[in-house]
Amino acid sequence: MYEKQIEQLVVLQKVDDEIILLEAEIDQAPKDVAALESRKESLEKRKQQLTEKLDLLAEQKKKLEHEIEEDSVKVKKSKSKLMLVGTTKEYHAMMREMDSLEKLNRLREEEKITVLEETERQTELMADIEGKIKELNEELTEKRAGLKEKLDAANGELDKLNKRRNKAGEVVPKPILGRYEFIRSRLAHPVIVPVEDAVCTGCNIMIPPQEYNVLQEGKQILSCPNCQRLIYWIEHIPEAAKPKALQKDEK
Ligand SMILES: [Zn+2]
DSSP states (O other), rough: OHHHHHHHHHHHHHHHHHHHHHHHHHHHHHHHHHHHHHHHHHHHHHHHHHHHHHHHHHHHHHHHHHHHHHHHHHOOOOOOOHOOOHHHHHHHHHHHHHHHHHHHHHHHHHHHHHHHHHHHHHHHHHHHHHHHHHHHHHHHHHHHHHHHHHHHHHHHHHHHHHHHHHHHHSSSHHHHHHHHHHHHSSSOOEEEEEEEEETTTOOOBBOOOHHHHHHHHHHEEEETTTTOEEEEEEEGGGGGGGGHHHHHHHH
């Protein structure tokens, strides 16, 4: 009876280990998708900013071209009237006006070049961001499709584990199960550990000889006086401690 109970507690713990892993997986999967979504959102924001900037540059270019056109028409008109002026004074005044208009237009042409260069730079950035958004969209589509499958599979597995858990719990007396759940809610895994050569493998501290004797009798389920984990003598359930025994042989 005692060994059966310990065995079931060990089974219970193995099931709980798997449940913990699965729950972490279920918890993490939507977070991966959410992280991608927030990355995409910030890229979309950046794209919006770039669009506004490009619109502004296009407007600037249009305005400059309009002004250049207007003033060159003025210069042309003045040139054709130049021969008709009567006095030298008038002639010089007209020449000065034409000069200043032409100078203004040269400055505008320079500004236009700057605007065009900036437009090119921003267009390149835009193409880069659009490429990244496209990649992210593909990744998101894939992840979202996989997420549902993954969650369904994990939840199905979780159901099975919970059934196995309930079954294992049936064999363990209620007070012991209560102790198990209590420890599980407070301590890091594992909850139940073997005692090997009088040492608790949960905290690596020696069990007092008196209690070690009781443990070896195998009549009641004990807790480690130090870490409070449920303990059993390793010889009672050797198969549960197999990996540890293997490690020992290797040394
Ligand atoms: Zn301990």
